[in-house]
Amino acid sequence: MKRLTWWLAGLVWIGSGALHAQGLLDELNAVIEEPTLPVRATFKDTRIVNVQSNETPAEGVLHFVIAHRFGTLSSGAYDLWGLDNAQMRMAFDYGITDGLAVGVARNTYQKTYEANVKARLLRQKTGPEAFPLSVTWYSVAMANGTRLTSEESPYPFTRRLSYVHQAVVARKMSERWSLALVPSFVHRNFVQESGEAHDLALLGVGGRCKLAPRFSVNGEYHHFLTQSFGDAFSPSLSLGVDIETGGHVFQLHITNARGMFERSFLAEPAGSWANGDLYFGFNLSRVFTVKS
Amino acid sequence: MNSMNPMNTLLFGSLLALLFVGFAPDAGAQQFMTREGNVHFFSSTPIEDIEADNRQMSGLLNASTGDFAFQVQMRAFHFEKALMEEHFNESYVESETYPKATFQGSIASWENIPNDGQRHDVVAEGEFDIHGVTQPQRIEGTVQWMDGGWKLQANFEVTLADHKIVIPAVVKDNISPVIAIDVEAQLLPR
Incomplete structure (x- = not known):
């Protein structure tokens, strides 16, 4: 006691x-009471590997991306495993508001020009008014810029256009894992042979595993839901890493799609993972705060 | 068991009562509170100045003892550049893992401070917790009785390394190892 x-x-x-x-x-x-706060940085950049992530450039921010895809790794030492055959894409995206961006880009492949718009429709939030998902819309028009040949000249300009519309449904599952489901719709105005498909629907899945504060491993796969644009094309599969330093994000990856605009990498990946026809590539992005 | 001595029983009973009283909030103490205090921090280097604001600091002051507690949601800091805000949360303070910073402490010689509307210099000692690391912190500031409440203002410096906030080599020149913090709040009776 x-x-x-x-x-x-x-x-x-x-x-x-x-x-x-x-x-x-x-x-x-x-x-x-805990405040309702938006979930940030579901992905480090506006792309997972090739496909768009749910992220958009912030208001007043100019997001500049230089991307390269080299030749096939299977081309061997003579071409330094593809490094001698670089294709590039140069893009400017600008955040008009925190959830709305417009962009233009130019690609080596088929001298393609792009104009795009990206809009955040829903945002994942925590707190009393929590919301589980982010939904971002992306639409892009692509124009083939190669010189007109004589047999092409009677056709109108619109035959050179193709379009992709997609919704990026993303969720930051944890600090480490983020996942995205990306249904896409591809339309091309011109086909080589009558009877070839003008339209293609795909369902993509992408994700990242953040292994360190400035390093993550990313991957994506896009499944054809309808008849593909040709037997030469396989579904797009890409794996890569994101490395962040101050204002830059480096994305290094291996992919079976060499094109960097949506129609090309969704509908027309010419390489095959089974045969080792893979391309090494990188995206290097830099942000400039134009208006604060 | 020995038969209980009445003296012991009394002691035991009163201690038991004290125990509950000791843990309960002081019923008679008047508390002052805010939900919209302001925290501002500033990092200055020859290359770059970085600052951020947070207007959602909450705080509680016990006006009979001078004890106080403040807390702030790390994700509610607002920076000039969106990318800074992302890096702050993702890479430096890791706000998903450590969502709040807190300060709890006591204002020295609180009983000597009159509510005369004048500004009085004070010193507070307490524990500052950020990034999951708690360190003793001494703060100089002022208190002032104003508009029916206590207005608190203070500034102090935090050494990032003390709280295991790591600045990578590539941005060493852009971020100061010591961050200046300003705090201002008007606490009203609860």
Whole structure:
């Protein structure tokens, strides 16, 4: 009994002193409701590997991307495993608001020009008004810029156009894992032979595993839901890493799609993972705060 | 068990009562509170100045003892550049893992501070917790009785390394190892 009494006396002494401030903090925690906050940085960049992520450039930010895809790794040492055959894409995306961006780009492949718009429709949030998903819309028009040949000249300009529309449904599952489902619709105005498909629907899945604060491993796969544009094409599969330094993000990857615009890498990946016809490539992005 | 001595029983009973009283919030103490205090921090290097604002600091002050507690949601800091905000949360303070910073402490000689509308210099000592690392922190500031409440203002410096916030070599020249923090809040009776 005596021992218990002493024990209690000790507890009272500790309780009355040190615990007072802690008590205030607990009391504060009990009355302060957690604010509703948007989930940020589901992906490090506006692309997972090839496909768009749910991220858009912030308001007033110019997002500049230089991307390269080299020749096939299977081309061997003579071409330095493809490094002698670089294709590039140069893109400018600008954030008009925090959830709306427009962009233009130019690709080596078929001298293709792009104009695109990206809009955040829904945003993942935590707190009392939590929402589980982010949904971002992306639409791009692509124009083949190669010189007109004489047999092409009677056709209107619109035959050179193709379009892709997609919704990026993304969720940051945890600090480490982010996942995205990307249904896409591809339309091309021109086909080589009558009877070839003008339209293609795909369902893509992409994700990242963030292994360190500035490093993640990314991957994506796009399944053909309808008749593909030709037997030469296989579904797009890409794996890569994101490395972030200050204002740059480096994305290094291996992919079976050499084109860097949506119609090309979704509908027309010419390489095959089974045969080792893979391309090494990178995206290098830099942000410029144009308007603060 | 020995038969209980009445003196012991009394001691035991009163200690038991004290125990509950000791842990309960002081019923008579007047508390002052804010949900919209302002925290501002500033990192200055020859290359770049970085600052951020947070207007959602909450705080509680026990006006009979001078004990206080403040907390702030790390994700609610607002930077000039969106990318800074992302890096701050993702790479430096890791706000998903450590969502809050807290300060709990006590204002020294609180009982001597009159509510005369004048600004009084004070010193507070306490524990500052950010990035999951708690360190003792001494803060100089002022308190002032104003518009029916206590206005608190303080500034202090935090050494990032003390709280295991790591600045990578590539941005060493852009981010100061010591960050200046300003805090201002008007606490009203609860």
